[in-house]
């Protein structure tokens with residue numbers, strides 16, 4: 001008993017050091033069983049246990065794979081956690097994907113994000129965008145960085161956002177190969193401009209940004225429409241470009 005307590009508290013100390021703390025949303029009580037202690041400690045540093053309860057469920061191998069994308073546990077702990085999760089949160093048949101008849105073919109390529117627990121989200125053009133080279137730009141909200149994936153070489157590079165690890169980059173758009181995004185961890189949200197050529201950042205407070213600016217769209221004339229759900233507003237960011245003067 002004493003050994004288990006020491007092991008668990010060592011694990012807790014190690015994880016507190018290794019993983020950033022985020023809001024503990026969706027906390028639920030877990031059923032009793034062997035492995036519960038590991039899950040309670042290892043799986044609550046970034047999100048609530050509601051993520052587990054609300055997931056589609058997995059077998060032990062599936063849980064082992066999934067938790068390996070979020071935490072690095074000693075082998076014995078990972079096996080206990082995966083066994084516990086598979087016993088209490090097996091695949092839910094009503095949430096299983098259904099194959100729709102048809103002759104469409106798609107190819108899926110996956111790249112692994114540089115840090116554990118990092119999820120690059122929203123492929124629906126909200127938190128990802130591409131530049132003219134085809135590089136993919138994304139916000140690493142977990143660690144307060146922005147990143148670039150070169151799909152040709154698979155190389156990923158990240159830059160720390162000016163307001164630091166808690167800046168929580170959210171909506172992102174690329175305009176003329178300049179990266180625009182907001183830091184939703186700031187009050188008000190900051191609008192950030194990053195020039196990959198010079199690696200320089202500039203920031204401005206967004207007047208209505210006292211909730212979270214969740215969306216950013218580029219207009220036909222190359223300005224930015226930003227959308228702020230908490231204040232029921234949309235905003236227009238007019239981007240000034242250098243004037244071209246004609247030579248006689």
Ligand code: HEC
Nearest residue numbers: 019042043045046051052055056067070071116117118119
């Ligand atoms: C270092 C941070 C971190 C830790 C620690 C962590 N997670 Fe996650 N997890 C995430 C992030 C980020 C998401 C995505 C959340 C979102 O999309 O809102 C996520 C989502 C999930 C989901 C839902 C997505 C899916 O694929 O089903 C499950 C289930 C999950 N985590 C289980 C776990 C378990 C089990 C553990 C403990 C072994 C764990 N997590 C520990 C970062 C973490």
